[in-house]
Amino acid sequence: MHPAFSVILFTVISGAGYGLFLLLVAFHLAGIGPVMSHGELIAHGVAALGMITVGLMLSTGHLANKKNAWRSFMRFKTSWLSREAVFAVLFYPFAAIYGLGVLVQGHEVGPLAAVAGAIAAVLAVVTLFSTGMIYGCLKTIRQWNTALTPANYILLGVATGAVAFAAIASVFGNATAMHAGVAIVLLLIAGVLKGIYYFWISRVTGPTINTATTFNRATVRLLDTGHTAGTFLTDEFGYDAGKNTTDTLKMGVFLLAFGTPILVFAAILSGVPAVVAWLGLVAALVGVIMERWLFFAEARHVVRLYHGDQHT
Amino acid sequence: MRLGLVIDMDTCVGCHACAVACKQWNTSGTTGPLTDYRPYGEDPSGVWFNRIRHYEVGDYPNNKTVNIPMSCMHCEHADCVNVCPTGASYKRPEDGIVLVDQDKCMGCNYCAWACPYGARELDREDGVMKKCTLCVDRIYDEQLPPEERQPACVITCPAHARFFGDFDDDASEVSRLIRERGGVKQMPELGYKPVNTYLPPRITRSIPTDDVRANTLITSVKDWVNKMVAR
Numbered sequence: 001m002h003p004a005f006s007v008i009l010f011t012v013i014s015g016a017g018y019g020l021f022l023l024l025v026a027f028h029l030a031g032i033g034p035v036m037s038h039g040e041l042i043a044h045g046v047a048a049l050g051m052i053t054v055g056l057m058l059s060t061g062h063l064a065n066k067k068n069a070w071r072s073f074m075r076f077k078t079s080w081l082s083r084e085a086v087f088a089v090l091f092y093p094f095a096a097i098y099g100l101g102v103l104v105q106g107h108e109v110g111p112l113a114a115v116a117g118a119i120a121a122v123l124a125v126v127t128l129f130s131t132g133m134i135y136g137c138l139k140t141i142r143q144w145n146t147a148l149t150p151a152n153y154i155l156l157g158v159a160t161g162a163v164a165f166a167a168i169a170s171v172f173g174n175a176t177a178m179h180a181g182v183a184i185v186l187l188l189i190a191g192v193l194k195g196i197y198y199f200w201i202s203r204v205t206g207p208t209i210n211t212a213t214t215f216n217r218a219t220v221r222l223l224d225t226g227h228t229a230g231t232f233l234t235d236e237f238g239y240d241a242g243k244n245t246t247d248t249l250k251m252g253v254f255l256l257a258f259g260t261p262i263l264v265f266a267a268i269l270s271g272v273p274a275v276v277a278w279l280g281l282v283a284a285l286v287g288v289i290m291e292r293w294l295f296f297a298e299a300r301h302v303v304r305l306y307h308g309d310q311h312t
Numbered sequence: 313m314r315l316g317l318v319i320d321m322d323t324c325v326g327c328h329a330c331a332v333a334c335k336q337w338n339t340s341g342t343t344g345p346l347t348d349y350r351p352y353g354e355d356p357s358g359v360w361f362n363r364i365r366h367y368e369v370g371d372y373p374n375n376k377t378v379n380i381p382m383s384c385m386h387c388e389h390a391d392c393v394n395v396c397p398t399g400a401s402y403k404r405p406e407d408g409i410v411l412v413d414q415d416k417c418m419g420c421n422y423c424a425w426a427c428p429y430g431a432r433e434l435d436r437e438d439g440v441m442k443k444c445t446l447c448v449d450r451i452y453d454e455q456l457p458p459e460e461r462q463p464a465c466v467i468t469c470p471a472h473a474r475f476f477g478d479f480d481d482d483a484s485e486v487s488r489l490i491r492e493r494g495g496v497k498q499m500p501e502l503g504y505k506p507v508n509t510y511l512p513p514r515i516t517r518s519i520p521t522d523d524v525r526a527n528t529l530i531t532s533v534k535d536w537v538n539k540m541v542a543r
Contacts (some may be wrong), residue, residue, distance in 0.1 A: 001425075011435065043452065053440055057428070062420070062421070063418050063419050063420055063439075064418075064419025064421075064434055064436065064439035064440065065417060065418045065419035065438075065439035065440055066418070068398060068416060068417060068418035068419075068420075069386075069418050071397070071399065071400070071416055071418060072396035072397040072398055072418060072420070073397075074395050074397065074399045075396060075398065075399050078393075078394040078395070079394065079395050079396060079397045079422075080395070081397040081422055082397035085397065103316075118381075122466060131334070134422070137395070138391075138395075138425055138426055139391065139426045139428070139502050139503070139504075140391075140426060140427070140502070141425070154481075190437075204502075207428075207499045207501060207502065211498070211499050211500070211501060212498055212499050213367055213369070213378070213380060213497040213498070214497070214498055214510055214511075214512065215367075215369045215378070216368050216372075218370040219369075219370065219371055220367050220368070220369050221367065221368045222365065222366075222367055222368075223366040223367055223377065224365065224366050225365055226328065226363055226364045226365050227357075228355070228356070228362070229354075229356055229357045230355065230357055230364075231356035231357060231360070232359070232424070232433040232434050232436075233430045233433070233490040236421065236424060236425075236434075237430075239457065240431065266432065269496075289368075302428045302429065302499065302502070303430040305364055306380075306382070306429075
């Protein structure tokens, strides 16, 4: 698949935003970790909502006909893209009630704001799940059509959110071992899952050029695609990054998205000043952008079989 | 009613006349124009509802060239319709034709991702998705004589390799052909249940190759001279 940068940035940035929001609500309402000051609560909330909003605006960047974007709420019953749009918008009123409660009442929010915050946190995860299912439900792309896809979207969103949460807390001198520990555990789970995913997609399954052309008992080779220049299909699905590039980037993903932030938080646990969490955040975001680019670049649509690929 | 095409891979000669007739009819049809990009440039491209690809099946000497024209299969389980977030893509309950409402499409490409057969192409100029309409603006047109109420690709095919009809009607020509010739579907394992069906090449005697002349010194020199002269 052709990697569209608007979609890559949208999923990475708003994913981290939803993760940050989830962590904020969990730490605040469930009372995990230290009591947060009024200023710190607001900083977390503004950062989360800002990232989510910027991401959602970027997501319209790949639409060829933006004036009809509002219609994407219309097919909630069948389309995961529609569900993502609905859940993403539904998140806002609940997040706003919670945010207003924090703004007015500080750390000791009333029951209405608390319930709204909890609902918004659930909607954040549901939105991440819907984003993953947009890709996971496509039978045409075996690299996406697996339960690991939505699991990856949720875990990478929450893990990068946890890194951002610790980084922002460090500004207020409030980053504790709890912050670092939660981030390390989430990064480890997300990293292991990503490793399983890369192992999974390296095993070839699914349709071949034989089932695509109906000739199941003979070798089939493409003679001619019937067009001299590129088409919409070759532009959209013909992308090939090459094994060297993808292998190098995979090492980069494990190094930057998981390895560096885990080391940073291990250092914080052993006494290094907590502001280095920002270094972990930059590494994690760059690493996850590489991960998301690979997610698209390695996806091989079955229409490629008609253009000469023996398998996807 | 379940309308669709039967395409005979035995008689298709791969001339692309169906694609040209399709382009000619549909560019001024309900979902036209079928925009061309750089039509007189070095790398002309554009929107087509029908594409023909050419394959070699089998190994020499038991090999054969097979031409496979492909357009929308008007699938019974059309995932392109299910994934569409706007409701622009729809499948008509009365005849099973899959269409795109050009006024509702937001050009997100999601339906093209969901289609395994490459039937949908984005028109970059109009910003909307376009696809085969099974010539819906032709097959129901009572101004046309009955024999012309067929898709443009079917009427134009010089090899008579394309057939249009109702797959729900056991007595129709398409149903009969599928029965008699053992019609096959592309990628049935994905479960889209495509309506369009392909007729496999007939089994014919293999062409003897034992009379092909063996290489001698004289023929080798002749071949070499011919190669040099041609260049």
